[in-house]
Amino acid sequence: MTKMADSGSSVEIVEGCRLPVLRKNQEHEDEWPLAEILSVKEVSGRKLYYVHYIDFNKRLDEWVTADRLDMKKLQFPKKEAKTPTKNGLPGSRPSSPEREVRKSLDLNLQSATAPSRGKTLPTPKRKVEPVPLVPQVPPAPPVPSLPTSTEASPAAVFPAARETNAFKSREDHEQISSLTTNGTARRLIPSQPGRKRKANCGPTDEDSQDSSDGIPSAPRMTGSLVSDRSHDDIVTRMKNIECIELGRHRLKPWYFSPYPQELTSLPILYLCEFCLKYLKSLKCLQRHLTKCNLRHPPGNEIYRKGTISFFEIDGRKNKNYSQNLCLLAKCFLDHKTLYYDTDPFLFYVMTEYDSKGFHIVGYFSKEKESTEDYNVACILTLPPYQRRGYGKLLIEFSYELSKVEGKTGTPEKPLSDLGLLSYRSYWSQTILEILMDLKPDNGERPQITINEISEITSVKKEDVISTLQYLNLINYYKGQYILTLSEDIVDGHERAMQKRHTRIDPKCLHFTPKDWSKRGKW
């Protein structure tokens, strides 16, 4: 891999372009994953590009300078009829919205009017595949001269074609970085004029929750997460807050959060550690702290053991705090929606105490009335506290609440990657704990039903099964299902449990569930 010294002096890198971008991996080695340009901006004469690394989570998206782009392998936005699922890995979501394509088209159209190029262009309203312009790029040798037949026939005209000649031929010439497993898989799908990016937001044949054809309609009013991204646009796909200062921590947001727009240009957004109010400057924060006398989340403490406490906050009674909490949480939860008010939710904030007060570590929200057995809506450990067992504590607490309620529960879907790992880990440990504690009675093999596991743990039956499956514990042996515990599993579990020094103590929980259905609305 050679790094391009000087690239785009003559070439316009527009939104939707794809090219390898340099980044450091966890071992601090250079790698060149394929990335998509989502946005371009100019800061003091230098161009900055907002890139999304394909097949990496959005949270790693960042603004990069031009010298990190590998211009040799630049791919312009291209429209193909492709079903990403069939063709290799579907990759992560981002791909260019319609308007980006159109923008680039306009640019291309402008340059195409030059008399030297004898291109026949369709009417401006038609979307054109900007392939013919690729030869403009002087320092890009792999780009071939395309067959004349494809030049005049943009792919948009043949939306059904799976792979056009143009695409194939170019693909042959491209040397795709070995790190980008499916660089060719992420192509733009031709979308209908006037539609948003619905068409290319994923495998539509598999989950088409939205039948409204991109007509903006209000999302459903239950739950806290969106899996339907029809409301997504380029704004929400990009992080808008650079840095958040919360207490002694500085956090780099992972995702978009609808803090007031005028605050998004600030280098640092200051948050009051206790009431989570957002402030534009340190001075303002100082002033605020003279007036804010909170030293704990403004709710009732329903659990305390050691320094760990849980506070319950009613999203209806304490709107300000709930909204501030949601805004902060949205920075780290991709699928969280803040479309509607916080009224139907309860917020359980986990804190750690020191002489300054009760510091927020993480939280989970919960619908007062869930129609789908959700016992958690959103759950988050703030980044400074991650990977230290707090997440498991939060999850454990959520199931303790369910136990008091006498219900089984499950987290609201979709799960994030980290959410999946955390929950799987919690479920595994919880179930293994039970299985290993089973004592043989009367010399017989100990046995247990899935329902029993579910009842003991308050973990929903489906989650129990999926965990057993994931751990590969279910085996079919001599005409019946059995659960088998391998040595690896047992050892791994014992090691993991040693790390779980902090546990939720049900005796310290002071919680009486309320029947919200009897309280009018929420």
Next chain:
Amino acid sequence: MSKLSFRARALDATKPLPVFRCEDLPDLHEYASINRAVPQMPTGMEKEEESEHHLQRAISAQQVYGEKRDNMVIPVPEAESNITYYESLYPGDYKMPKQLIHLQPFSLDTEQPDYDLDSDDDVFVAKLKKKMEISLLQFEEMIDRLEKGSGQQLVSLPEAKLLLKEDDELIKEVFDYWSRKRKNSKAHSLINIIKQEKRDGSSTSDPYVAFRRRTEKMQTRKNRKNDEASYEKMLKLRRDLSRAVTILEMIKRREKSKRELLHLTLEIFEKRNVMSDYGGEVLAEVLAERALVRPQIIPLVPLTNQYHMDHKDYKSKVSSEKTEVPRQKRKYEKKQKALPLSISAAHHQGPAVFNAKDLNQYDFPSSDEEPQVLGSSEAEEENDPDGAYAFRRKAGCQYYAAHQDRVGAWPWSPGWEGGLAHSRYCYSLTTLTVPRRCQGLARRRLGRGGRVLLDRAHSDYDNVFHELDPKTLDCATKTLDCAPPPSGSCSPAASKFASTSPINTSDRSSSSPPSDLSQILLSIKACRWRHFRPRTLPLHQLDNAHPLFRRLSRSIKRPLTNIGPSAQPLTAEQFQQHQDQLVQMQKEQLEQQQQLQANRATTVSANTLDQASAQFAASALVTTEQILALKTKEELSLGGGVNGILTPSGVYKGLHLSSTASPSLAAPAPPATLSSAASLHPGSATNATPPCSTNSNNGTAHHAGPTTTNATQVPLGNSLRLAVPAGKRVHAPRTLSSAMSASALKLAHAAAAANCQKPKVPSSTAASPLDIVPR
């Protein structure tokens, strides 16, 4: 082995699963191939995210190593935790409370300004401090108020002065600074707030708009019971609040009365001063006088059923009260404590007597607590037998007391009892033709479309009446030809029946009842009792009646005998007859003031009126109109007494048709249009915009609109409606009585004929156009 020969059963969550250690089952791997029966559970992640590089790596690492290796975790953007000034920023003196923290309600509602001063402000305030006194908090509060006072438009300086309590100079400084800062700021507000949703719905997809209100109800289905309960509660609340309003209104009245009392007392005092009544001699004299006259309590808001009060009495009471007021005052002044409540109540102009209905006037029925409003409670029934039909006063209406001297003067009562009805409309014995038998007592009434309705009355002799054979009656008439001539008035019994309304079944026993059949027969013969029989009436019985009446009797039987309307063309002879009738009718109107009925047959056949006859009819109307005008004056002056009090609506009112004709654009009718025009709409033939039809059907409308009331009633072809534009538009109920003035009908026909240029209008079309009349 037959490992694959049987299918693995689905995993049953209720079935116990034995737990084995792998080392106990050395042959387990042999069975591994049939592990497929358990369906793969979804992970719960979005499909495309699930395949993300780092996650897959982490999952596989976990599966390989049993636990996560440090370099295999999912990378996240870094977080810093070494803020140097943190220690100084937050005080470190917080002691953990021993008890679990329980948030007190409202403890969060501190009156702190939301605005936080920034460094620019700091500079400004520091500068300002040299000139005048201002604290940072004070400054923040001012800005906070200015910000919160501004909506789309900024607060102006005068408004700011009202908003802020500081002195003007300071306000001006801060205001100037604020408006400058606000102008330079890109944001909507200096207090940074989350973007609110717009009402027009344009913000549905704005990513910066958050925390929208949930407009729709969530799951009404699930909580339907609950919704009902809350609805009931809302109703109760509304009623309680309206009660509060009522009480407040009453308090207002009371206070007004108090004020008036004060004024009057003052007046008395001044008067005494002028009279030099320092010793109170005059007062004492007046008081002595006063003691003789018992104060009368006049409920100005009378109880529902207590407003029957003689008109004159009422007046005198009012006047006497007026004169008494000052004297009363004096008494009040002297013996404030000893005075009975009733006296003070009497002179208070505000009503001292309230009744339950008044209290309830703002109330709304709710299902649980106020059944009495619905009239279902028995206790209520006793107090208020009229229930839902109880008389209720209307605001702005003047009510007069009932006329004592005209009791029984029902519209259907004969003239000698003060009623308006001709004796033939009174209750009389009635015999039908088709079930040929005597029906007992009934009175005739015109219904819709000229139908004759018989109101039957119950009497104790019904079975006797039923036995009356019309034939015997006939022969009896012949044999008893020499019966004594009818006396001037009916027998007491007959008159009793005559005044018997369907509701009023009171003291019948007082009269001398005819005991048997022959007696009744005799009474009939002697014309003491009227006996009505359609068609078969011997002519000689009606000899003394005018010809029209005969015709009437003929027409009446028609609906009863179900003979369809005849559609013969009108001959000249008939037309002449018709003319005569018209003249006759006018006379009738002037003489008797009673309802007339025109010949229905004529009405229908009038469709074939030619131009000439139309002309005639129109001109006839002109005269009728004049007569009407005369009559109206008469009636208005006469009706004054009756007007105010609501007569039971129904028959009587229905028979009245107010018809003031005024020129109509739509009907280019012959000369008649000069003074008046009415347009008739036969079927769909005409599309002329019909004038608004008015028919004042209730007492209030009668009173309000100076519409001429016309007593002439004409049965009209089945459902012909005449649109009569009135000078003043009275919005009448939809039910237009099908009866209408003969003149108007004539004119209408004329107009129709002229308008449509149709020599013949089929009777069917003329009879059916109910729908096209606008309502």
